[in-house]
Amino acid sequence: MMEEVKDASSFLSVQVHNIKVTEVLQDGDSLTFIIVSQKLSGTGEFHVDRTYEDFEWLQQHLFSQEDVPGIQGVIFPPLPARLQVNPSSKALKHLGFLGLGEWQPYCKALEAFLRQVAAHSVLSKNRAVEIFLTSSDPPGRQKVKKNIFNRLSQAVEEMRKEGHKDVDDFFQTKRDHNFLLTGYTKMASEKFLDVVLTEQKIAVACGHFSTALHLCVEQGENPEKQDFSQVCVKLSEVFNSIKKSMTSTAMNDMNSLGLGLDLETRYQEAEKEMLFRRTCKLVELQNATKNADKAKPVKKAVMEEAKKATETEFRQICEVAKKEIIQLESKHVETLKQALVQWCEKQLLTAKESAEVYSQHLQTFKRMQ
Template identity: 30%
Template sequence: MLDEGSVSSGASSPEPEAPFTPKYRVSISDHVNKDGDSVRFTIQVSQNGLTIQVVEREFEDFEYLDHCVSTGPNSLGLIVPPVPLRSATDPYNAEMQSRKVMGKESKTLIADEFQKDCQQLQKYLELLLSHPVLGKNQKLHDFLTQKEPPPRTKVRRGLMGRLSDTLEARKQWWPDSEEFFQRERDWVAKYQPALTNAASSFAAITAAHLRMGHQLEAVVTALKLTNCPNHHLHHKQFNNINTIFLECLDNIKGSIDEGGFEGERVFGGVLGLWQRYVGCEAAMLLHRTCLMVDYQACNRALDKAKPNRKEAAEKAKREAEALFEECSDAARQEIKHFQRNRVVELQAGLESYVNLQLTSARSTLAALSSALTQVKAISL
């Protein structure tokens, strides 16, 4: 019997006999088909090195796939990879997003980020395909192999569903019956807001890169209008210095732009992914906590059950125990795999970003040094 504070059976899932090999490989083209607010992504599906299907899917199809794999019969205790956030496609939201990044008074519109969307959606599919349980999901198989997208069903959350979510959220502070899961819950409670803050700070750095690049472009444009007629020697000298300065600023702008866009690709996307992924782990842990609370309630009900209700109480207890143990067994393996991948990917992304910034800084230094050398060589 499992009472508050006691430890469960401690049964663990057996280690897989061999590493799981994804059945398919996917590649999403950077070229999308946009019709109004609708954006269609082209997915090339291959197996054993051969292309077996090319399909087009809208973002709503990915959202419905996420719903299907998250609520599937074998999803208990799994940390389901998060579907990426939808980018702004209509003019109004695109303008609001641009002002958020470039400043409230800015009239500069940021170009569509469909390339970024394609990369994130491809990563999402790769995470699903490489998962030993979700990779075998029939809905995922249909999503990739059927020419037409599976029919979507509108998912609605009614009042009772929202009330249920509220009641379940209140159980997140319930003491866990196992030290392993209690430590993991405590870690998530501290790590999730820290990662959110890191992602927000990095987004601010990327926005600063974009604003600086646009400001340098404005300076370059203004300097191009200051050239003087070459009638006098000092005019020629000024034009020569101005040309050197323009080339220098243009090179610096290129380094800043590359540092911003590439930085977002190599590390910003990784931060955003794992920020959402940790949220998925928190949701899984909360679900397991709710199953634990239900199991404990069934134990108490069995202790207090009258003889004529004993059989029903025992059945309810066995069902609650089976769900709780199934979830716990799967969750142990999921958490270990999740933490290994988190460390590897965040470290790789951070190293790539640091190398990118060093390259950008060296390029800027080289441009400034070259400009200074050329200016010193001009006879004044």
């Protein structure tokens, strides 16, 4: 078992862009993910196996860095929800695109999470990241100390703070935009998921119809029956080609724009959580200011000290949050753009390949006439 992790500024010994989740191993209801990272020296690779609990262990250590100035202003890379071996329909709806495709999309989402953590200027310095990516031993199962998220577990009761008027126009605007974008992005992701599921259903239906056409084939020397059987066989081939085309289209949709929308949705939620933490600290500062103003002489010094401490913490959060928001907007516009370009390129390639196949089928039918 690994030693107790303490935060420490250190450089990772892996190449961030070469972190990969290459395989999933199943043992009953348990899933183990194989993670391969290229050594920074370029002389080899780290191979580690991690369970979802290990990912949660890493995330909790990232959340626990309360001694890092402005940590509550960080937009933490979102960890995908747990993947179940035999998910229910409700779980699949919650996972969305990550619940499709034989675990491949889910591995890509975990891979994106690790790369984003490893590339983050603050989070990558946590010793837990290096240990997670390079140690052959599994992370310890010790309880992690309470963190900023535990402390904000009463968020449901504090939801009224979401509508609290901000003192900074920049953050008020970002909060308003985030509120709209979170809803629109989630809706777009859900609608596109419906498209992919429909494509998969069409592919399955074409496969069934292709098989059914073979049942119409009759043996014998009757010319009419032979002609009819030949038409059924060729039609079966056509519908089998449609099945392959729709399957390829659905897979392309899922692995390009689908995963792009999923990541964007989860990041909008992560930004929303960060903005809410900052709003809570704003309310705390305003209350501390009121208490200091109203304090009796005997408690005045103590209240002023508490106010200054909260003011310093709030300022640090705001400084970090502004940088995080600017970086997120710049990076994720590019990420979504790449997803759209990849989607278009794959759609064009699939359409070209399908057109060639359909052209061959058409020529075959013309020769039959």
